[in-house]
Amino acid sequence: MNVSKLTSGLLGLALTAAMVQADGPTISCKRDGNSFIVTYTGELYQSTDAVKWTKVNTSSSPYRVAMGDKKMFFCAKGEAVDRSFSIPL
Secondary structure: OOHHHHHHHHHHHHHHHHHOOOOOOOEEEEEEOOEEEEEEOOEEEEEOOOOOOEEOOOOOOOEEEEOOOOOOEEEEEOOOOOOOOOOOO
């Protein structure tokens, strides 16, 4: 058995596994009568100007918003991906 090839193969497999990332957050919306329904994964944020964002702490998906006169922007944020990793050899 060639130990060098085996080590290289295992190292390549470990690097591939370490670089696999989870799917990012998702967000979708639809109108339902006088409400706006936001369905999301991750954490929901809202803004009136799309510059300053505030986390919506009291929400769960789907999130129902009463439609009104003002503009409202929504985005979903996922967990930060830790890109550092170590591989024991």
